[in-house]
Amino acid sequence: MTAPSTEKSTTVRTQLPPIPPVVRAAVGALDRIAPELVARGALRLWCTPARAERHAPIAGGTAFRAGPIVGQVWGDGPTVYLVHGWGGHRGQLRSLVDPLVAAGLRVVAYDAPSQGESGPGAFGRRRTTLPEMMSALDTVIAAQGPAHAVVGHSMGAAASALAVLDGTATERLVLVTPLADPSTYTVGFAHALGFSERTRYRFVVRMEALAGRRLADLDIPVRAANAPSVLPEALVLSDRADKEADHEDGARIARAWPNAELVLSDGLGHRRILRDEETIKRIVAFVAA
Template structure:
């Protein structure tokens, strides 16, 4: 997150006299997906719109066969996973991709334009799967791995899941937000309380690595792919999630970063091989 000159100083000074106000600002920024508002859709396929809650989700479907869902990350859109569509369709799968609420072409979520939460994204995936049919596999990127894992812990079923550059637990990243904005630990705790109230879930639910480690039900066969130089989702997240997930396999790359990893031919081939494995 880049701030205009002087903003951090203003927030730091305001934190001394009005920490509740700063906590509300932090909540707004944390729940605000950054990125392209109207990115170009993936070529081809059948475009669809699905009512979800008070809003609507826009997506596309290609091919026929067992269904593979593509789930983008925070501030992302379905077009970022375009490289997976053609090889999966060629392998005999139906591919379903969509923009989460308050992302891409989809409408606002329950908290208004450009606002969303992890649980809302997880519930949106569950709604899309309920409408389009059972998932054979889910291919995810970044925060989409977190939301998909939360959905799985909440009962979503799939045979396989591929987690590209996932976050194991978003909460440690709130310390990064505090450092960037310049507010202290007491205000961070206020912000976490506001976030728990908005999400209507205990914050421990967001530690999905711990969730899969203690889960007493079946889990999909998991592949975790992470770049050693990822500056947005820490490599330690991918490593921790792979360790926690029973039977998961970790594949690392170097030099692809957080987004180019989605277009790398070797990564695409690795993910497709995982999805299509017997």
Template sequence: MTFRTLEKVAPPAAVRLAERLWCTVPRGPVRPFDVPGERFVVPVDGRSVVVESWGEGPIVYLLHGWGGWRGQFAAFRQPLLDAGFRVVALDAPSHGDSDAGSFGRGRGLLPEFTVALTRVVEAVGPAHAVVGHSLGGAAAAIAVLDGLRTRHLVLVAAMADAIPYTRDYAATFGFSERTRVAFLSRLELRVKRRMTDFDVPVRARAAVSPLPPALLVHDLRDKEVRHSDAETLVAAWPGAELRSTEGLGHRRILRDPGVVAEVVAHLVGTPAARPEQALEDVNA
């Protein structure tokens, strides 16, 4: 009823509310890694992004999804270390221990995930691989399409394009197509980018420069990000491979030993996984 009333008496207010709700980060428990790493801060546009690091070797960056935090990758830490990688995990703006983003506390923006990842890589060192979950997977793919260099990209339960989900969002909250289009236009002004910039399959098909090989892992019963997103991504991204699971859902997939082993084996199975060669190849 709120949106129906606002659309009648104050359409601009309905648009502002739609934008705020879309950008509101869901609250949840934030648990640290079981074994603390070296914690430090990387400044991003005047705000602090918290980063945690373990080990030495080729760097694997871990980027959580919407409403997540770096500790969600706890199951990946030791297997990656055992495989000879350095593990670097970050909290996106308005998530975990990092400062609030430009939209204020409790609200986040996809481009800020992308910028934070890029700045952390610039500060810490070349990426052998980036592993992104959910919205963090989309952000990692966009960062690569924007020019971030990495040997490998792993997308776990990643969203292909946010636009279809805004239609689901409008249906859930009961606001009109006019409000949906207007709130997206308002969001474009806020982030200073067109929404089409975040359509990963379209941009991957149009990419001129070679893209790194991608491994996609997605559950067939994921209720938050449709499995069809993974199918669309793997069809659009050159050299991409898809591994489908069943019954792990959207978040438990990050804790599954089989999924972790699959990702680590994928990274170890390449010649560049040798520490002394990987850094050299990335810098070539």
């Protein structure tokens, strides 16, 4: 067993849009007199994915529903599951569908609960958590059959990796611009909104109670380095120009994950990497090997 890695990214990130100074000042003032109120509000905002501008279905395929989850299936052969990121939808991974089908694979893409076309999950309309995204993958696999490979993007990559670490079976795993440890992102979240470290602690305690998991259990590199069983081969892709996920997150995961290959690109960012021709070829070759 490998000792847990203690390395952490020093880059403070948040997926929030820019916060006006007047809002940060108001949150800071309220934080001084009512930290519990701020912690509750912060948790609600954290668990509310931003709405994507459009979430039209991908062309073709066969529609399916598994509980509140809506998705589509294409092709025949070993099954590949596509998992979108926080506040995203299956259409963001459309560029992978045709090349994977052409490689003789069956492709399943879906919208996570409270995102895209899917209905509300356990936490109600427009609210979800990372553990619920992990469970959604298991729900879809149970409905559509065993996974040959799982391809996740951003928070969907984190959910996919954590599901595998929890026991979800797959032969291959692709993580595109993954987040390694959500606890590091709570720091950027608190800074962006302007509340204190003591309130961030309250916020994290509330988050753990809602999700039913300790944040420490969601640190992918530590979990991977100490995995009690054999993990699938992994391909990790990150971009140095990513402004939403720290590209060092991908490197940390790849160093800790046995049999992982890390590919670093320059200038593709967090989303354009999904449409990059060389990235798509690399993913298809890895999955189809």
